[in-house]
Amino acid sequence: MSNHPFLTHLAAYLTEQKQRQRSPHTLLAYENDLRELTTLLPATEQPTRHDFTAALKQLSQRGVSAATLSRKCSAWRQYCAYLQRIGSLKNNPTQHLKAPKIPQRLPRAIDQETLNIALNQMPDSPKLLDLRDQAVVELFYGSGLRLAELCSLNLDNIFLTDGWLNVIGKGRKQRQVPLTQKSIIALQNWLAVRPAAENETALFTTQHGQRIGSRQIAKRLERWAQQRGHAQHISPHMLRHSFAGHLLQASQDLRAVQDLLGHENLSSTQIYTKLDFDHLVQVYDQTHPRAHRHTNDDID
Structure with missing residues (x-):
């Protein structure tokens, strides 16, 4: 202990x-980042902006990625800010501290077409886990859920008759998300065979009737994907990205x-506008009054 x-x-x-x-994972990350920081700061209760800038520079020279540096700066x-609020710090030396810019990566x-073909390839005689996997994939792609959100779903979060589900997202914020007809059918098939231990409320369970974990879902x-001959690696996050990108391409809304994904900031959603540049060019060409291509007849 420091x-x-x-x-x-x-x-x-x-x-x-x-x-x-805050989640246990977030709390542990905060603590680790702050304890590491003290190995780079002078032994004082009032470190300066210069001290923090020097610490940031040292971490950068060690090869720490821009994304990690950004997270550490946030911590x-x-x-x-907390120390300043309780009166322990006179001024916040990190107020204008800037980490290296994170390169923007497209989802x-x-x-x-590839995804829909795979979703339509159900075995003729599906087993219990086949039915569960199908319902999981339909929910990921049909409702754009995060992995943690799907794992935490309970039976009382699902409203099949009305066609929607109640999702608890980041920061314990709730949102209502519609269900596709395919998702409803897949969930009905799964619920008909769902094993459950005593008092188990989880929507998705293991063969022994206990809530399934995130690692198990990722492996399944x-x-x-492999059973359907899909050469590309598929992750839960890719299905969420596909949900967002395909929906945005079709709706332009x-x-x-943003609301369906549970994004607090619009900037988090805007990255999906770059998923299909060709599509955006087509929209531009068709709608902007100055974008129409002229023919020789137009000029004459």
Whole structure:
């Protein structure tokens, strides 16, 4: 345990974050980032902006990625803001601290036709796990769920008659998401055979009737793709990306897709506008009054 004066209030800070329902994984990341930081700071309760800039530079020289540096900066800022709020820090030295810019990576989406062909390839005599896998994939692609959201679904989150489900997303925020007709059928087939241990409320369970974990779902998804001759690696996140990209291409409604995905900031959704540049060019050519191509007849 570090005795660095900068961490005097770390335990109280982590307790407050836990009360704000931060996940155990997030709390551990905060603590690790802050303890690592104190190995780079001078032994003082009042580190300066220069001290933080030097720490950032050291981590960068060690080859730490831009994405990781950005996450660490965020943890530093939040802790310093807390210290300033309780009066331990006179000024927040991280207020204008900037990490290296993260290169923007486009989400990997699966071709619509390829994905639909795979979804339609159910075995003639599906087994229990086949029915579960089909319902899982239909939900990922049909409703754009995150892996953690799907794992946490309970029976009382699903409203098949009305055609929607209640999702608990990041920060324990709830949103209502519609179900496709294919998802409803797949869920009905799964619920007819779903094993459940005593008092188990999970929608998706193992053969022993207990809630299935995220790692198991990811492995089963790879198996599902391989069974259908899909050479490309498929992950839950790719199906969510495909949901967003395909929906945005068809609707051009960025705000609606933002709500369906549960994105707090529109900037998180805007990245999907770059998934299909050819499609956007086509929309531009067809709709912008100055984009029409002129023929020789037009000129004459």
